[in-house]
Amino acid sequence: MQAELVLDARHGVGESPVWIAAEQALHWVDIPGRGIFRWHAPTARVTSWSTEEMPACIAPHVAGGWVCGMESGVFHLQLPQGEGKAQARRIAAVQHAEAGMRFNDGRCDRQGRLRAGTMVMDMSLARAAGQVYALDEGPSLRALVPGLITPNGMAFSPDGRTMYLSDSHPDSQQVWAFDYDLDGGTPTNHRLFIDMRPLPGRPDGAAVDEDGCYWVCGNDAGLVHRFTPRGQLDRSLPVPVKKPAMCAFGGAGLDTLFVTSIRPGGDLSDQPLAGGVFALRPGVRGLPEPACRLPL
Template sequence: MAATITCVAPTRSQLGEGAVWDVVDQRLWWVDILGGLIHCYDPVTGSNDSYYFGEPVGCIARRDKGGLVVAAKSGFWFFDPATGARQPIADPESHLPESRFNDGGTDAQGRFWAGTMKDMGDAQPVGTFYRLDPDLSVTAWKGGIWTTNGLAFSPDGKRMYFSDSNPRVRTIWSCDYDTQTGTPGDPQLFFDTRAVPGRPDGGTVDAEGCYWQAGIEGWQLYRLSPKGEVIQTVDVPVEKPTKPMFGGKDLDILFFTSLSLGLTAPETQPEAGSLFAITGLGIKGVAQTRFAG
C-alpha cells in the first residue's frame, strides 16, 4: 500500500514541535514552542485540544503520576492540562535569560532528557543537554551545542541519538547509553546531513532500530539505518517538518509536526505549521515511556 500524508490538525502553529505518542491515553501530544501551547490530538475523534502554558514550551512527556512534565523557557515544570496548574521543578539555566529548552524525550527507564539553546540575539553554542531523574535531580551532560535536537533512543534503550540543527553543524551523533545510570558514552558521528537537502530537526526510532530525521528546510523525512545510511526518503508537503513520532493503536502511523515561520514559498504550503500523519508505510514505532517522577 502506498504511503498517504494527511494534515490531521490544521493549526498553522508558529513552531510546531515536541510530538510524543502516549500508548496509555492513545493521544499525540505536541507543542507550539513560540505560542506557548500544548496540543493533544485524538486520532479517533479528530479533535485537537490546546492548553496555554504561559511561556515558550520546548518539549513534554506524559507523567506516571498524571499530567505532563514540561521543559520550557524557565526550566522544568509539572503541568496539569485539566486544571492549568503549574508546579516548578528546577531551572538549570536561570543564569542564561536568552536561552530556552528545545527538544527532548524520555529514555526507557522513564528519565526525561531535554536540551537548551540560545533563543534571543545572535546564535551561540551555549546549548546543553540535561537529564531530569525521577527523584527530580537534574544532571547536565553535554554543552557547547548550538541547537539541541534529535533526541531518541534505540528500541533496546542502549543507544542514544542527538543532533545539532545549526547550519554550521547540521550533524547527528549516537552514543552508547548505560540504562542503569542514565549515562551516555562518548558521542560518535552518526550522519552528516550535508548529504541530504534537510538539516536535522526532531528524531525518533522505529521497531527495526532505524532513526527517522525530520529534514527541516528540505521538504523531506529521512529513515537512517543503525549504520547511519539513508534507506528511505519521504517527501512531505511542507518545507520545514520538525519532529516525527510513531503513534496510533498499532504504532504504525508516522505523525510529524511542522513550522510556519520563515518559509521560502509560503503560498505553496498553506498547511505549514500543522500536524500531519503518514499511513501505509508498513513500519511500526517504539512505545514511548512516561516520565517516572
C-alpha cells in the same frame, strides 16, 4: 507516499508529538504559541491548553500530567478538563549560560528519565551555549552534553543502549550516537552517526522504529528520512511543507508516523499548510513512548 493532513494547525513551531495509546490521542506543543494540543483520533476532536512559558518538550508522567521543558526549567503540568490554562509547578530550575535561552528537544529514556537540551533562542547568533541535561531525582539538573547550538533529534535505540542526538543549526547539521549506560543514564563514546550537510534538510526532531532505524525530520527540505542503525540512508518520505519539525509513531498499531511542522514568516503561497500536523504510513511500526518516572 502521500502525507495525510491531520490538522491545519498553523503553529509557529509545532514540536514534541507524543502518542498516548490509552487515550488514542496525539499530544504536541506550539513553542512560540505557548500552547499544548491534543488530537483525539476516534473523533478528530482537538483540545488545547495555554502555558505561561514557552513549552518545548513534553513527556507523560506515570502519576498523571506532563513533564515539560520550558524557559526557566522543567515543570510538571496538569491539564484541566476541557480547554483552559495548564497548571504548572516547576520541579527543576535551569541556570542558563546566558540570557535568551530555553529548553528545546527532549524526551525520556527507556527507564523513564528525562533528557532535554537547551538553546539560545536567537539562532542567528550561532551561540554554542546549549547543553543536554539529565533530570534523574530531586530538583537538580545534571549536565550531560555541552557545547550545542540547537540540540535536537534525541532518541534511544529499542534496547536503550544507544542515545542519538543532533545539532540542527546550519553551522552543524550532524547527528551523533552515544553508548548509553542503563544504570547511570550517562552517555559516553560520542561519535558521528550521520553528517547531514551533503543531504537534503537539517536534522530536526526524530523517532526510532521497532527495527532500530532512526527517523529524522529534514528541516528546510520537506522530507522525513529513515536511517539504518549503521547510519545509512534507507528512504525519504515527503511532506507538503518545507519545515517538518519532529516525528512520532502512533495510531492503534503504532504504524502511523505523525509529523509536526513550523510556519515561518513571509510568503507561504507554495506551502499553505506550513505549521500543520501530518500523518504518514511508512510500513513499519514504532515503539511506545516511555513515561517519566521522576518522583514528584
